[in-house]
Amino acid sequence: DIQMTQSPSSLSASVGDRVTITCRASQSITTYLNWYQQKPGKAPNLLIYAASSLQSGVSSRFSGSGSGTDFTLTISSLQPEDFATYYCQHSYSTPFTFGPGTKVDI
């Protein structure tokens, strides 16, 4: 099975900050990488698919990059509604494992 790691596990940031979250796969997953945002008590929301494709309706301040084993999610200018937990997930082969998450708070 492919294992996913994320760093950092949590971070504190301020409105307007540029935030970068890293996700690493235990083997190459080419660009089969998705990013989700989850707020407390809510289902996750797909932000980025195929490593860098922005889901329709998602703010352009979110961007994704990477291929192979190393990926990043960048929030260009953090907004109050962006304080949440972010998860990566690979979709290369089953099981479609999620990363452990990165909590972004103030």
Place this chain on the structure above:
Amino acid sequence: QVQLVQSGAEVKKPGASVKLSCKASGYTFTNYYMHWVRQAPGQGLEWMGIINPSGGSTTYAQKLQDRVTMTRDTSTNTVYMELSSLRSEDTAVYYCARAKNGGGGDCYYWGQGTLVTVSS
């Protein structure tokens, strides 16, 4: 519009089984795989498995392989997830989620979640 409506909360004793449902609407049911994902309190997301509603084929996470069964009813556009031999560690919110495209591994549309509590 696509909707996934899940069954209500459950309270079960250790050793029991639970069967959850996820009723889909707003699209052609058999054209899109359905995932099940769970989240224990305060924990991350755990991918449990996937079902192809067209033929009913399934793939499960290895750690749950012996205890989970996913099925579908094409007459009611509903997928089911049954988990047996419940233990306290199975206490979680269980989500069904549909891929954006066909058999994709992403989870685009999500149900509202079903809380399963396992307690003696």
